Amino acid sequence: MLLARLLLGVVMLTYAVPKIAEPGLFLKEVRNYHILPEEPPQLVNLVAVVLPWIELLGSLALILGVIRRGAATLFTGLLIAFTVAIVIRTMGIYSAGDLALCDIKFDCGCGKGEVYICKKVLTNAGLILLAAYAMISRSTRLTLESLWAKRPAAAGFPTS
Amino acid sequence: MKKKLGRTCAEMLGLCAAAVVVGLVANTLNANGISIGKNYFSLRVVPSGGTSAADPESSGRTGSESPWPEDPENCIRLDEETGLQMACFQFVADQLDLLPYSDGFVVFVDARDDESYAEGHLPGALHVDHYKQGRYLPDALPLLQEAGVIIVYCSGGDCEDSKFLATSLVMDHGLPLEPIYVYAGGVEEWKAKGKPLREGVEP
Numbered sequence: 001m002l003l004a005r006l007l008l009g010v011v012m013l014t015y016a017v018p019k020i021a022e023p024g025l026f027l028k029e030v031r032n033y034h035i036l037p038e039e040p041p042q043l044v045n046l047v048a049v050v051l052p053w054i055e056l057l058g059s060l061a062l063i064l065g066v067i068r069r070g071a072a073t074l075f076t077g078l079l080i081a082f083t084v085a086i087v088i089r090t091m092g093i094y095s096a097g098d099l100a101l102c103d104i105k106f107d108c109g110c111g112k113g114e115v116y117i118c119k120k121v122l123t124n125a126g127l128i129l130l131a132a133y134a135m136i137s138r139s140t141r142l143t144l145e146s147l148w149a150k151r152p153a154a155a156g157f158p159t160s
Numbered sequence: 161m162k163k164k165l166g167r168t169c170a171e172m173l174g175l176c177a178a179a180v181v182v183g184l185v186a187n188t189l190n191a192n193g194i195s196i197g198k199n200y201f202s203l204r205v206v207p208s209g210g211t212s213a214a215d216p217e218s219s220g221r222t223g224s225e226s227p228w229p230e231d232p233e234n235c236i237r238l239d240e241e242t243g244l245q246m247a248c249f250q251f252v253a254d255q256l257d258l259l260p261y262s263d264g265f266v267v268f269v270d271a272r273d274d275e276s277y278a279e280g281h282l283p284g285a286l287h288v289d290h291y292k293q294g295r296y297l298p299d300a301l302p303l304l305q306e307a308g309v310i311i312v313y314c315s316g317g318d319c320e321d322s323k324f325l326a327t328s329l330v331m332d333h334g335l336p337l338e339p340i341y342v343y344a345g346g347v348e349e350w351k352a353k354g355k356p357l358r359e360g361v362e363p
Binding site: 020021022023024025027028031038039040041042045046048049050051052053054056057058061067069070071073074 | 170179190321
């Protein structure tokens, strides 16, 4: 569980940082999925601003081991939704053109620029498994939660 | 079980709420931040006076669904969906050759991101990243307001940022529609025709 939590946290952190640094580019990629309405613009703009921060704060939560079950559950849901959106967009491109399925590449809004979608879907499948495992695991090894639970009663901290 | 589920939901909601607060604050402080209320993908140009530029009678131009007219010296067509004037490669190349940029009468505008612009742009083109207008327009706007011809471009192909920026220049910044042209072929076509690009930033 420790490895799954740390690996997922670090990977999602690397996805979040470039999107936070360049929200305009991420906004463009969100729009390219044509899932959210463009009028009024506040919704798609808010998603472009807030989603990377959900990824960053969730990553830190997993790495530090605090509210880890909530973070892992959120990532499981988000990763499933992202993967479905990527697959739908890919099938649209595949049915419209002459490219083989695994030759299709585009910027999926994952913070890594253009990627081959077959590889991306496989990567996401792995991340979903990691997130699901982190979600159901009961291990509290090297978590801030467990350190807080072990705080000494003698030092005057409340124990309940 | 119910308690665990409730706690997990609370953690998720807390994370999302924190992300909203932190995200909005960070976006405000970020020089590259976006404007939450702005529609960056508007394509409908209605000049002041309320008449749509897509109305051929009001614009004085004939809308056409055909590609370029046979006369290459006049290869401008009105895009009926957006109301914008679309310029072909020859028009753009002629503008670059015949009128020195230093004249200020003809201004090229690159609507792409920083990295793409630095990798290679049309010689003399101003950089106005469509998604970072707050950063680039204060310096560019005075030049654009004086220009007689403004040619906006981006990568070409599926890129629509040139159209979005051209629309924004008219609708959000009050520039007149008539001097503005969109070079839909973009950098892709410019390179394919063997024309030079300049790297780095303009002085």
